[in-house]
Amino acid sequence: MSTIIDPRERPIGYLPEGADINRNIAMRRLRGKIWQALFFSSLVIGLLALGTLLYTIIDDSFGYIAVQTRRDPEELADRPLEELSKEELIEILRANISAGLFRRFDRDEPFSERSKESVLQLIEERVIGREVVAAFKLTESLLERERIEATVRERFPRAELEFHSWINREFLTRPMSSVPILAGVGNAILGSLWVIAITMLLAIPIGVLGGVYLEEYASDTWYYRLIETNINNLAGVPSIIYGLLGLAVFVRALEPITSGAAFGVTDSNGRTILSAGLTMALLVLPLMIINAREAIRAVPQSIRQASYGLGATKWQTVWHHVLPNALPGILTGTILSMSRAMGETAPLIVVGASTFIVFYPDSVFDKFTVIPIQIYNWTSQPGAQFRSIAAAAIIVLLVTLLLLNATAILLRNRFKRSY
Amino acid sequence: MEQKAHVSIEQAATIPAGAVNLRGRRRFGERMIEIIVFICGAISIFTTTAIVVVLFQEAWLFFGSPEVDLIEFFGTTRWQPETGRFGIWPLMTSTLLTSIIALMVAVPLGLGAAIYLSEYASPTARGYLKPILEVLAGVPTVVYGYFALTFVTPVILQGLLGRENVEIYNMLSAGLTMGIMILPLMASMSEDALSAVPRSLREGSYGLGATRLETSVRVVVPAALSGILAAVIVSMSRAVGETMIVALAAGAGPRFTFNPLQAAETMTGHIARISGGDISYASIQYTSIFAIALVLFFMTLLLNLLSGWVVRRFREVYE
The missing domain is CATH 1.10.3720.10 (MetI-like)
Structure with missing residues (x-):
């Protein structure tokens, strides 16, 4: 029976014998397994990073928002605003904002030249004043609905909670705006x-x-x-x-x-x-x-x-x-x-x-x-x-x-x- | 002339020797195309020349102005264009610090992934795993910047180290994210190097009784060392030149610090912030970003040349 020799004290050309061989092989195999796991885990970390990246993005782009409006759109007209003509929309805008502001918009770009969509956007921004007072991530929206409802009731009693997908048709077609919910790409x-x-x-x-x-x-x-x-x-x-x-x-x-x-x-x-x-x-x-x-x-x-x-x-x-x-x-x-x-x-x-x-x-x-x-x-x-x-x-x-x-x-x- | 070229086979047989001129005709069109094609190839020379000329020209104006001199530029540690202080070190140290953090992530992980892919994975597994790395490599860097700012800093760093210890903008977060960004580059370059090692070397090692790990680490990796070193250098060059991650996550404002948990602007981040604002072309700030870019250009050029030299100098050739 040979005794195990400390690897550092092995003489050059030393070959393990007897039980030492099995021991030696088992050790080397174990080391091989451990390192294989380590090599594999570097790939897993890359995979995890990609997964987390996608999760973060999706988590941010959907979720509850608390919306507060200054005026209810139904008060402004008896029909949905999209169905009104451009002239009717201009009238609504004139009636609901100050004369000075109306003149300023007209100076920026005359109303006669503006498209219906641009007038509608002005009404949405200035008259209805739909304002998002709080936004929540997807995970919390799904898992902690009660807590979100309680928070919103407490801090913004007038606000309504709705599920919002930040990526939608308007987002894809609208131009830039300083108000996030009205902005688009x-x-x-x-x-x-x-x-x-x-x-x-x-x-x-x-x-x-x-x-x-x-x-x-x-x-x-x-x-x-x-x-x-x-x-x-x-x-x-x-x-x-x-x-x-x-x-x-x-x-x-x-x-x-x-x-x-x-x-x-x-x-x-x-x-x-x-x-x-x-x-x-x-x-x-x-x-x-x-x-x-x-x-x-x-x-x-x-x-x-x-x-x-x-x-x-x-x-x-x-x-x-x-x-x-x-x-x-x-x-x-x-x-x-x-x-x-x-x-x-x-x-x-x-x-x-x-x-x-x-x-x-x-x-x-x-x-x-x-x-x-x-x-x-x-x-x-x-x-x-x-x-x-x-x-x-x-x-x-x-x-x-x-x-x-x-x-x-x-x-x-x-x-x-x-x- | 054109008519003569079309000679049928029967006719050709009857033409006496010496009647057909076999010398190549001068073709004007062919010559033109040759010139056009050469110009297209040479446009790259124009690009390089333009880069060098532009950077030197504006940097010359910068160093020629009374507020700056070369000793101050390379010898002092404050960058405050408002008060006329132009010492490049704060920008340089943060660039190097973020890059080194990135390499500390990318080199071990990239090399580990490469060894796994080339030495351990079955062809099927490789078929599934490589595309993941390719997707990771295809993500635009601005998206990584968003990731650093909205996830790595608040969730990982502030979660682990405490909100009060980590600034919202910090070099560690930018460096770690940059490491993830560079990982696929490091992995794919190293894997190419490892796969190029001939099979006979592995067989020889197995024949002597080595395990797979011993073969990989003691035979294959040393044989591919030049390629792996080149991968490290190219990764470094990529990290030094990376802009969007550091512009979003490392902070806005040069600061001379070696604490990775603090905010400090890098060279690229500074160039992006200054040129993104409204600056007059006559101001010293405008010329200063070209001076920074000149330093950056030479840093990356040096690294790229170095990687080429390493490959040539240390390559093991197997026949």
């Missing part, structure tokens, strides 16, 4: 679409052709290596630095173009959709090029050889054979770049996104806001209700990104070819 969604459209219009052709250059045309020269290293390094530059580039180049130096002054637009500065789109295009370009290169490289050499063998020129080969074969990969890369541009916030803050605009953008020379900017803005405001609309806006953003990525995966699987 309508113009932010539109702003995001405008910015993405400009970004992609520039980044797709330049990115793909850049990829074509590096994979098909370039020979191994010093400037090829320079471009290659440069693209890889650009992908690692913090996004906020692209914002400063956009601020200095597009917003300031190219202001006549980006503000539209050169095209006869007079009422704007360089902080426009166009500047934002151009900045974002520079930001996603390295990503686009890297993805396009990978897709092009995956096209087998034999296809090119066959095309050359039939007498095609280089561009004919690229255009008719290489690019169509690389298309699924390029599309996937495009969608990934798009979702990157969609969620990017920091550069747009620097380029000068407006956090408070109430109109809908209708040209590239308009001021803009995008969904992530609204999330940033609402998250940084104090108050539970702003948290709730921030959470609702996050749901909008995440669902959009999820759809985009699902499309990318579908495309990848649908058109996957093996050679």
Whole structure:
């Protein structure tokens, strides 16, 4: 019977014998089990973080709200307000707010030019004065209904408790407002679409052709290596630095173009959709090029050889054979770049996104806001209700990104070819 | 000219040798396309040059103004543009502190997840687990900022350490959340490195009687060390340049402190806050953010170059 030797005192080349072997093996297996559990738990922590993140967002975007109104809408008219004509609505507004305030609204934007929805919104804000005095999270709304009812009765006797989904149809279509319950992401969604459209219009052709250059045309020269290293390094530059580039180049130096002054637009500065789109295009370009290169490289050499063998020129080969074969990969890369541009916030803050605009953008020379900017803005405001609309806006953003990525995966699987 | 190119096979057979010019024609269109394609590739050079020129130009104006000098910028610990004090250290220390906290979360967890995925998980399990990490990587950083501010700080930190000990904005919360954000990057880069280690090394280790753990930790991880180190450096670079999480959760206002439970603005957070407000292009505050960005640019550039060098220098090549 050999005795167990302390591992630190084992001589070099020592081999366990007898019972020591079993003991040694059992220990090593146990250690293996423990570490396997530890490795697995790092994945579980990632999973938990994702779960908690989603839970927090959902918890904030649904729940009871206590609503107090100054006037009951049924007192104002015998029919629901939505059914009234614009003129009737204006009359109601005139009768219920001070003459000075009415004139001020008329000066801001003449009533004759306002839409019915905008008048209705004014009535809701100024006359009915629906005010949310307290908001509760989903978990407490479901589990502690009695306590919430008691709290509301005690603190706001006139208020009514109702279950509210902060994400709803009005939220998706309304513009920004300083009152959380009346605010929406309508113009932010539109702003995001405008910015993405400009970004992609520039980044797709330049990115793909850049990829074509590096994979098909370039020979191994010093400037090829320079471009290659440069693209890889650009992908690692913090996004906020692209914002400063956009601020200095597009917003300031190219202001006549980006503000539209050169095209006869007079009422704007360089902080426009166009500047934002151009900045974002520079930001996603390295990503686009890297993805396009990978897709092009995956096209087998034999296809090119066959095309050359039939007498095609280089561009004919690229255009008719290489690019169509690389298309699924390029599309996937495009969608990934798009979702990157969609969620990017920091550069747009620097380029000068407006956090408070109430109109809908209708040209590239308009001021803009995008969904992530609204999330940033609402998250940084104090108050539970702003948290709730921030959470609702996050749901909008995440669902959009999820759809985009699902499309990318579908495309990848649908058109996957093996050679 | 174009007509001549179309020669049928019968005709071609009868054409005497030397009548057809086999030398490549000069094609104007092809040449144009070559130039266009080159320009598209070279636009990236324009971007880099523009970044460097813009940052240097504005930073030159900043350092040229009478209120600032380089010694003050790199040698003092107060950043108060209102009173003309421009010492970058408070912004630098909070940037480094939040990044180090993030790495302390992301490196062990990311490496653990990578080892599990590459050495332990069955292909089916990997098929389910990897997409989760990809989803985590796809979440925009502003959403993580919201998460830090509405969950990590009030529920976890103030819940564990007490409401009075933790400020609403603090570096620990920003750092921890940033760690979760970087985890997928760290995990996927390390997993690539681990999977690239040839199977024969593992078989050899098993053949000598090593357990799975011993094989992973003593054979596979050392063999993939260059890739793992590169992953750590790239994660660091990502953490240093991250903006939205720190802008929302780390605090607004530079403060020279090493206490992670206090609020302190980072370099990126400061740039975002100052440029988000209404600043005049002529003010020293405007040029100061470019000076900060220049320092930031060189920090990340250095880290990126370092990661490339580590991969080249320490790569083990197996044939």
